[in-house]
Amino acid sequence: MVESETTSKQDFSADDDRETDLESAYLRILSQQIVSEQGHSIKYRTCSWQKTAALLFSEYICLAILSVPWSFSILGMVPGILVTLSVAVTVQYTSLVLWKFCMKHPEALNICDIGRILGGDSQMIYNFTAVMFIMNNVFIMGLHCLVGAKLLNTLSDDALCTISFSAISAGVCFFCSLPRTLKQMSWLGIFSAATMGISVVLSMIFAAVQDVPRGFSGEPPLVTTLPAKGTTYVLGMSAFLNITYTLIGQITLPSFIAEMKEPKDFPKALWACTICEVILFTLCGGIMYHYIGSQYMIAPAYGSLQPLFKKIAFSFAIPTITYLGALYASLSARFIFFRIFEHSHHRYSNTITGWSVWASIIACLWIVAFIIAELIPFFSDLLSLMSSLFGKY
Template sequence: MAATYSEEKQYPDEEKKISIVVDGVDSDGESIDTITALVQKDHTHEIKLRTMSWQKAAWLLAGDQICLAIMAQTWSLSVLGWVPGMITMVVAGIMFYITSMTMHKFIMKNPQIMDICDFGYYVFGKSRVAYHFTAFMLLANNILLIGFHVLTGAKIINTLSDHSMCTVVFSVIVTLMGIIMSLPRTLKHVSFMSMFSAFFMALAILLFLIFAGKEAAPGYGYNGDYPTAGEVKTYAFPPKGTTWVACMNAVLNITFLWVPQILFPTFISEMERPQDFPKSLAVLAGISAFLFIVPPAIGFRYLGQYATAPAFGSLGVLAYKKASFAFVIVPTLVIGVIYANVSAKFVYFRIMGKSRHAHSNTIVGWGVWAAVMIVIWLVAFIFAEIIPSMGDFLSLLGAAFDSFFGFIFFAVAYWQLYKGNLFNGAGRSAMTVFHIIVMFSGLFLLGPGLYAAVEAIIADYSGATRPAFSCKNLSI
């Protein structure tokens, strides 16, 4: 059996020799032996991490992906129109699935990978610079996303309570709930929460579609209340006057939804059989293909140019808006918990190292875990309060970070897997060309995409902005 790997090291084991996995098939079984050794070592600990089945991993993936961002896709269609919008959605979905499979193959070649930082370390030739750069992006991306969910939770409570209290108070309530829900240390337990998260988000989407079809007309759009912008209409291409910045931000909005791979290495590392991850991914791909395209398309059909992000805000009847938006509080909290868990694990194991407290039910171990989680949520709370337009900053994240975590990393991983064999046969050549396109897509998001995101922030800041720690009503 292959030698075991010390998961507590700051960097992955550079001396480990593991055979290449091509198309999911291990050449001599050594990688499978290594996985078995890693699982056996983990199961000697008091707190066992590598315990998820592929079914639980599928629920975890679904809980992360079935989110409020789905309800922003109708707005993307209203900017891009049917043809560019649907093409972007389908292409993004195809890229997501294939690059996720490339990630899995690379991790099967290097099963000691525990998170996206380890992945970046190996992909870029065991570079410690890449490791630390990826660590910064992981924490910045995740904590800002947690902050976005704190703000979203406050917005939901604002809407339901008719702004009965200061918005900061609502943000504090959401933050405290997030901290409590984040205390479980294994993703197996978090996956249980994800079942409820996915269910309630799906219910919110269903209610929105029913209400959008039932009411006579939408109530509000970014161009004014109905019928300020005329009768509801849809269109094949961007309407006249649509700016390039608006189109680019609509594209970023779509790619942001389809790029959750920053969490996948951590998910895979806590599976009892990481080789089964493609089963979980297939379930997620099927669910995502339906929910990311069909509800937004129906929403665009009924809202047209009055679509907002999220689309709940366009509903004309207040009772409809509250009834559908209310259920989003569950996925808002649970998705925040998922990002907090991944972030806290990275920090926690850097602090605890090889200490027995790292994997044991000790006062020190749980105390440090709770402290790390509290700090993460508090920093996220501060970002939620001081950033005037969190939506614009998410576009900035999508351009700056998703360009790496959704595209560039996996194009390089593919090259590492198949270098010297890139054009061996028609199938391999086609996949090589595909990953070249993936690389250029990532570079495009990093260049023009980042420019568009910055321009949107500048435009928003030129007008009135929400002051820090504001009591302003954020109801949709």
């Protein structure tokens, strides 16, 4: 018995020593990163947890929320709510696991570094992860080119210049992508999340108060508890993927954590965002589906509102359409930029070379995003494709 107690105490002592060693290594690497930025005009480890929360809100409280009512119309009310809640719980759990991993490996500055660590320091896995990371982000940028064009068409009542409107959206997003730190982007994120929240709330109110949904044919809105008879597997999976992709965002979390002053505070930002998004997603999907019905539902759900209501609600989404695409462009550009200037003063300084390369990278990314938007010009199809390609959680 005495020997067993002694062994147990030694095990606890060994665990404590390991935790102390990990914490010491974490603090050492974190302090090295902060010290390396001192004396430079551009510093990256500057985000508080509140600013990180703003980045998370701007990422999750986005236009894709308005695709959730369409998913509910395919899955039915009960499965729609259950899928939303179950995916949100899974995403929250995996996000916390990812945060704990980043705490043990503060040298991991993005998802690609994590891929390399998990792959036994394999450069091939790092490169594969990098390609998928950039493709995911560029597809999201393409989605925002597409939605920006839809917005301009809606507000101008001119459906003749969709390609031109997509190009205009890409150009505006390009200029919003130019800030080089996430701290600078977070201020825009607060405004973006607030206006998008207003847009979603207005959409729910307008769906309830309008006399009939847009395109009303005389048949009362059809609302089902379960999927309607005849719903195909492909259609049901597309609806599931729409919800899934809207809630998934872990690919960006290491990049956010890497720019926090105190990464240990990240769960505060994560919980605040998750609670709000679950409430907003469930209410938006359920309320708009209840008043619009399956036969009049369009993704995004703005299309099911009467023209005046649609214009009012859609106009509040302008900051989100612009900002969120810019955020993903910034994350992609930052990864490429850091690879080019890994050990160069251009990384931390306001030099002509640094800013020229930064602007060129962003311009190339938005050109590719514009091409994607023109090749796949349908909102729900592009959202489902992105989820099936990149939405692994």
